[in-house]
Amino acid sequence: MSDEKWTVTFIIHRQKGPDSQPHFDEFTIEIHPEEFVLDGVEYIWAYKDRSLVFRHACHHTTCGACGMRVNGVEKLACMTKIADVTQDGGKIKLEPLRNFPIVGDLVVDLGPLYRKMHEVHAPEVIPLCASPWEGEGIKPPQETPKREDGEEYIRLPDCIECGLCVSACPTAASDAEYLGPAVLAAIHIQGIDENPDLLALADSREGVWRCHSAYECSAVCPSNVDPAWRIMDLRKQIIARRLKFKK
Amino acid sequence: MLSREQQGLNWLLQWFDPRGRSIGGLAFILNRITALGLVLYLYLHLYYLRQLTMGPQVWNAFIDSAENSPWIGIGELFVIAGGLIHGLNGLRIALNSFNIAVPYQKQLFYGLFTLALIGIAFFAVHMFGA
Amino acid sequence: MSKPHAIVIGAGFTGVAIAHDLALRGFEVTVVERGPIANGTSGRTHGLLHSGGRYAVKDQESAIECIEENTILRKIVPDVIEPNGGMFVAVEESDLEYREEFIAGCEACHIPIEEITPQEALRLEPHLNPKVITAFLVPDGTFDPLRLALAFAATAKSNGAVFHLFTDVVGMVLDGNGNVLGVKVWDRANDERYEIRGDIVVNATGAWVGQITKMAHGHVPITPTPGVMVAYGHRFVQRAINRLVRPSDGDIVLPQRRMAVVGTTSFSVDDVDYIPIIRDQVQMMLERGTKLIPELGTAKVRGIYMATRPLIGSSGPGRSISRTFKAYDHKDLDNIDGLVTITGGKATTCRAMAEKTVDIVCEKLGISAPCTTKEVPLISYRRFYVD
Amino acid sequence: MQDATAVPKAGENVWLWLTKIISGLIVFVVLTIHLIVNHYVAPEGLFYYDDVINYFKNPLIPIMEGTFLVFVVIHSSLGLRSIILDRNPTQKVMRVVDTVFVVGGLAVIVYGIWLLVYVAGLG
Numbered sequence: 001m002s003d004e005k006w007t008v009t010f011i012i013h014r015q016k017g018p019d020s021q022p023h024f025d026e027f028t029i030e031i032h033p034e035e036f037v038l039d040g041v042e043y044i045w046a047y048k049d050r051s052l053v054f055r056h057a058c059h060h061t062t063c064g065a066c067g068m069r070v071n072g073v074e075k076l077a078c079m080t081k082i083a084d085v086t087q088d089g090g091k092i093k094l095e096p097l098r099n100f101p102i103v104g105d106l107v108v109d110l111g112p113l114y115r116k117m118h119e120v121h122a123p124e125v126i127p128l129c130a131s132p133w134e135g136e137g138i139k140p141p142q143e144t145p146k147r148e149d150g151e152e153y154i155r156l157p158d159c160i161e162c163g164l165c166v167s168a169c170p171t172a173a174s175d176a177e178y179l180g181p182a183v184l185a186a187i188h189i190q191g192i193d194e195n196p197d198l199l200a201l202a203d204s205r206e207g208v209w210r211c212h213s214a215y216e217c218s219a220v221c222p223s224n225v226d227p228a229w230r231i232m233d234l235r236k237q238i239i240a241r242r243l244k245f246k247k
Numbered sequence: 248m249l250s251r252e253q254q255g256l257n258w259l260l261q262w263f264d265p266r267g268r269s270i271g272g273l274a275f276i277l278n279r280i281t282a283l284g285l286v287l288y289l290y291l292h293l294y295y296l297r298q299l300t301m302g303p304q305v306w307n308a309f310i311d312s313a314e315n316s317p318w319i320g321i322g323e324l325f326v327i328a329g330g331l332i333h334g335l336n337g338l339r340i341a342l343n344s345f346n347i348a349v350p351y352q353k354q355l356f357y358g359l360f361t362l363a364l365i366g367i368a369f370f371a372v373h374m375f376g377a
Numbered sequence: 378m379s380k381p382h383a384i385v386i387g388a389g390f391t392g393v394a395i396a397h398d399l400a401l402r403g404f405e406v407t408v409v410e411r412g413p414i415a416n417g418t419s420g421r422t423h424g425l426l427h428s429g430g431r432y433a434v435k436d437q438e439s440a441i442e443c444i445e446e447n448t449i450l451r452k453i454v455p456d457v458i459e460p461n462g463g464m465f466v467a468v469e470e471s472d473l474e475y476r477e478e479f480i481a482g483c484e485a486c487h488i489p490i491e492e493i494t495p496q497e498a499l500r501l502e503p504h505l506n507p508k509v510i511t512a513f514l515v516p517d518g519t520f521d522p523l524r525l526a527l528a529f530a531a532t533a534k535s536n537g538a539v540f541h542l543f544t545d546v547v548g549m550v551l552d553g554n555g556n557v558l559g560v561k562v563w564d565r566a567n568d569e570r571y572e573i574r575g576d577i578v579v580n581a582t583g584a585w586v587g588q589i590t591k592m593a594h595g596h597v598p599i600t601p602t603p604g605v606m607v608a609y610g611h612r613f614v615q616r617a618i619n620r621l622v623r624p625s626d627g628d629i630v631l632p633q634r635r636m637a638v639v640g641t642t643s644f645s646v647d648d649v650d651y652i653p654i655i656r657d658q659v660q661m662m663l664e665r666g667t668k669l670i671p672e673l674g675t676a677k678v679r680g681i682y683m684a685t686r687p688l689i690g691s692s693g694p695g696r697s698i699s700r701t702f703k704a705y706d707h708k709d710l711d712n713i714d715g716l717v718t719i720t721g722g723k724a725t726t727c728r729a730m731a732e733k734t735v736d737i738v739c740e741k742l743g744i745s746a747p748c749t750t751k752e753v754p755l756i757s758y759r760r761f762y763v764d
Numbered sequence: 765m766q767d768a769t770a771v772p773k774a775g776e777n778v779w780l781w782l783t784k785i786i787s788g789l790i791v792f793v794v795l796t797i798h799l800i801v802n803h804y805v806a807p808e809g810l811f812y813y814d815d816v817i818n819y820f821k822n823p824l825i826p827i828m829e830g831t832f833l834v835f836v837v838i839h840s841s842l843g844l845r846s847i848i849l850d851r852n853p854t855q856k857v858m859r860v861v862d863t864v865f866v867v868g869g870l871a872v873i874v875y876g877i878w879l880l881v882y883v884a885g886l887g
Contacts, residue, residue, distance in 0.1 A: 003656070017567040035654060036680070046651035053543045053565050055413045057420030060608035060680030062633050063523035065413060065420070072267030079680050098261065104543065104566030107413070111762035118759040124456035124524070128615065144615065145500055147461070148493070148514065153615050155459050156521050156634045161759075170275055173261035175852040177773075204772030209781045210849065212278070213340045215271025215352055224635060228271070229349045235781075236346040242778045258851070279847065286840045293876060299883050303813035310811045334792045341785045 005030040006088040010040055012052070013095040018102050024093075025049070033083035037092065038066050041077060041106070054106040061222060064162030068106050069095040074164040074220040097167035099176070110163050116179060117161060120198060122186035128153035130189070158223045159185060165217035165227050171210050179206045181217035181227030188230035192237055199238065208234045270353045274336055274360075281333035288326050324371055331366045335359040380405040381742050382575040384560055386546050386589055389419035390724050392581035393529035394731035394750070399579075400536035401753060402735060402746035407573055408530075408538060409562055411545040414761070415526035418583050419724065421684035423606055423640045424633050425617055426450060426458060426518035427725040430465055430490065431624055432700060433482030434475070439700040440486040442726045447516060449728060450525075454755040457524040459632065463517025463617035465490075466498060467510040468668055472621045476511065479621060483515075490515050504613040504670050517617040519631050525724070527758035535756055535764060541573075542566070549593045549716075550574060557593050557707075557715035577738050580718040584649045584687040590718055595711040597718050601649045603685040604641035605658040607666070609676040613637045618669050626658075627665025636679055639666035643686075652683040689721040702726060704734040706741060717741070775858055776849060780842060787839040794832045801828070817886050826884045833876040841865045 008031050015022040027044045038056055045052045056066040059078045066077040070085050071093050086092050100108035128144060129152065147153060165181035166172045172180050179187075184202065192199035202208050211231045218228040239245075263276055298306050313319045339355045342348055348355055383399050385392050388410035399406045410416075429443035451460055467473050483490045491514045498512035499505055530540065541562065548561035550572055559574030580589045584601040612632050620628035631638045639662045646652055659681055666673045689703050702722030707713040719734040732748045739746055802810060810819055820826055848861055 032654075034656075039654065043651050046648075050545075051565050051568065053412075055416075057413065057415045057523040057526075058424075058521075059421050059682035060606065060636070060638065062424070062521055062608075062636065063415075063420060065416075065523055069267075078682070107543065107566060109762075114759045114762035118757065118763055124757065124759075125459065145503065147615075148497070148501060153459075153461050155461075155612075155632070156457075156519075156524075158635060160634070168272075170262050170272065171850055174258035174850045177852055200772040203777055205775035205849070206773060207776070209776045209778070210846070212275050212846075213271065213343055213352070214268075214275035216269060219269035219271065228352075229346075232343050232346045232349045235344045238778050239345065239782065262850075282840075282843050282847070286844060289836060289840060290872075293872065293879075296879055299813070299816065299879065306813045306816075310813075314811070330795065334788075334795065337788050337792065341789065344781070344785065 003032070006033050006082065006086075006090075008040065008082060008086055008088075009091045010044060011091055011093040012041075012044070012106065014052075014105050015102055016051075016104055018104075022102075031082055033081070033088070035082055036078055037070055037075070037080045037082060037085065037094070038077035040082065040092070041094065052106075053104045055108075062156070062160060064160030064223075067097050067162040067164045067167070069093075069097065069167070074168045076162060076164070076222045079222060097163050099166050099169070099172045100163060108163070110161065112176070113161060113163050113166055113180070113182060116183045117186055120179075120183055120186050120201065121190070122159070122183070123157060123190065125154050126157050126189070128155050157189070159225045160223050162222065164220045164222060165225075168216035168220045170214050170216065171212055175206075175210070177206050178210050181211075181221075181231065182225070184208060184211075184234060185225050185227040185230040188234050192234065192241070199241070202234050203238050203242070208238065270356055274339070274356050277332055278336050278340070281329040284325070284329045285333060288329075320374060324367070324374060327370045328363070328367045331363040332360070335363050381577070381744065382407065383577050383579060383738060384409065384573055384575040385579045385581055386410075386560065387417075387581040387583065387585075388414045388526065388530065388540065388542065389417055389581065389583050390415070390422075390526055390529070390727035391419075391583065391719055391722065391730050391734075392579075393526050393533060394727040395579055395581055395719070395734050396533035396538045396540075397529045397536075397755070398728075398731040398735040398748060398750050399738070400533045400538045401749055402739065402744070404738075406533060406538035407575065408533075408540045409544050409546055409560060409573065410540065410542050411565070413542055414530055414540075415523050417585070418684050418686065419526055420522050421606070421682050422522050422724045423629065423631060423638060423684075424519050424522055425463075425629060425631055425725075426460075426520050427723060428463055428515040428517045429486055429488045430463070430479070430483060430513075430515040430517070431619060431629075433486050433488055434478045435623065436699050436701070437482065437486055439723070439726075440482070440488065442701065442729055443723065444486060444488045444516075446726045446729050447518065449751050450520075450725065451518065453728075453750070453753065454525065454528045457521045457528055457758060459519040461518065461616045461632070463515045463619060464498065464502065465513040465515060465619045465621040466505065466669065467512070467621040468506045468508050470510070473510060475622055479513070483513075488515060502614050502616070502618065504672055505618065506669055506671055511621070513621070515619075517619070519617060519633050520724070521633070522724070524758040527761045528755040529727075531758055531761035531763075532753075532755045534761060546589060546592070549578075551593065555594060555713055557713060576715075576742060578716050579734060579738065580716060581720075581734070583720060584685040586687065586718050586720045590707070590711075590716070593707065593711075593713050593716050595707045595713050595716065595718075597705060597710070597720065598690055599720055600688045600690055601646055601685045602643055602688045603646055603649070603652050603683045604643050605655065605662060605681065605683050606638055606640035607659055607662045607678060608633075608636045608638045608680040608682075609673055610636060610679040611672075611676045613670045613672055613676070620665075620669060625665075627662045628669075630666055630669050630673070637670065637673065637676070639663075639673065641684075646685070649685045652685065654681050654683060687720045687722075702730045702733070704730070704737050706737055708741070773855070775855065776846070784839060784842040784846075787835040787842070790835040791832065791839055794828060794835070798828065798832065801825075816883065820880075820884045820886075823884075826880045830877055830880055833880075834873055837869050837872050837876075841869050 009028045057063040187198040215228040382405040385408045427443040429440035432440040495509045543566040545563045546560045550559035618630045626642045704719040707716040722730045
């Protein structure tokens, strides 16, 4: 690994408070191409502009706090390498997520997403067997050896509630009440057979039929949730139930 | 949530702005544009067909004026292109809605879109060729 | 009588746990945090819910705190924890030298352990280094750092605590005698400056406590000690895998969601706001990590990050300083009234740190209210946003 | 993004969706047949009055065009409706939209069929 640093210009969306006029500020810094966008943002905050606000916590994709738009595409800044989004002497444009209320600069209020996840009682932890974890995307669960005491392993689910899918979704762009990819995925994971309340919600005005198959949610999901696949599977399940193919 | 006023026409931009979109997003943009175009055409078409009831002179004069305008031919090709793109992509969405081939939605789009392009080329040659 | 008003600086684990404890004991609570919840050391913790096994030999005070708090956290906040246990494994003959000490230490600290055969260890964790010589099961766990903090914050908020996020403390409001009356803050999200006054200010800023105490012309001995962690994009193991050695670099591999996280190192820095990633240390993590899980060598890196432990004391190499915590009343330390500082400790012990701190606050203000945080279950972390 | 309403809202459901998909498929199939038939019946194109009248002499043609008309109106109305839904109108506005689509759609179908019958009758 070379220690050569790159000169990169960050073009960052600035806005103080939800009602003020946004503008962009440019910061040119020296940064290692193997570092992550979030490291650059933190560097800028530490040495260039203390007034910058941005969300972050775990820096390794388990918390979902650092979602933002990098060159127009939704990314977790903590896992996006500088080398993957620009070149030496290049630029990186950073904007807050779309379809959420702005708090300031790169910070949005993810509250609406968390509240909807709460309303569909999305599980905070799940049995390992309920969540396949092999490979990219949805694949059958790999056999995991039983625990020493025969109990189930418990794990945190794939969805980290980062809001990238909601930001990328064209339906969420103009309908704030649409449940959105993450929430529909949370309904799918729980099963509509076991949860008639979720079946009613998924088959409602804010449910699965409002998806326009842009598949942007799955394209930007950093955590293998594949919400688009889950929405389509929900459709299949709902059609089967309503047509009584399956009780 | 942003109020309607703060949002402005942002939603329109988000529906149709192709920057940063993946294949599925581009397919959505195409689908929505062709849908709106086809609806416009459908109702204009129905409206102009009314002239068939006004006898041969009126209708033939209408056709003659249309034939003389190069825009009509191009417009017709647009309708055919829109119909092909919307129809073939519609097949993809319909299949996907029964959870068929969702992991292959990109390949499906490439395939069907190629088919649409071939169709458009065929009609273009048919209409303007020779 | 109106409620006493406590201002908590910092919304890391310690800050939110203190806010929760204060709210339960009847305080009016205002939390001031310069970033979002858990953006500093707390967010960037390894995520190991310690059984205490790691400290059972050299740092038994910490080990006992860990096993006690581990048990409590599993009970009060189960929905942010992967409670699948941990394993200490010996992979080289030399590791066995530590075996006796480890057994004795765990026994002394009341950490339940069970020695299993290499075959059983490999059955439970097929990705483990097949050279495993012996293994012990311990009650470790993994937690989600942001959600653990959010759960405390949500519960505090539901009991009336108010959070000012993206708000820097830029100075202290002092009386003529240098005692602390409140804080001067700068809300960076809205670019507004104002003062908050309270009956007591609690400085829970971890590795940054020195900067805050300086504003009040006080001081606290602290050694910021960063370490690196590397997250790989594959869940190789189901439980925390520790090397059966004295705490060293790169000797823990944790499962978390779909990842395996390897950590950590220990060195000293002066500026803790931005710590560049040190490439050699990342390489070392990989080398040490593959001793435990050989397949890490071919796994894809998902994230690399540095976290700064706030170790107590002002000298000595990081590994030799105790992981325990200390709460200071600046009246005793610097003859400054109205300010209490808490630092040191570990994520696992954040509730106990809060209990100790709030005990001091109550004593200072002459309030008698027992701590109930051991029993009160936390509400869902999502409810931080619900109300 | 706004908060979900705890009560599921009416306005979109599996039946509307299936209708949209099935009408779309019918339009697709009829249009394909239409193109093939046209190719054989009127290889030079179907423009002038007499060609059109002749074309409609075959009773299957008005039936085919009528089917196309009915389903294309249904499909396009449901399609437009879902675009309008994306703007998240109030339930009240949506009731007006639905009424306009039902009444307007029926009117268009009646007009279209009248036109078909009229043109077919000319032959």
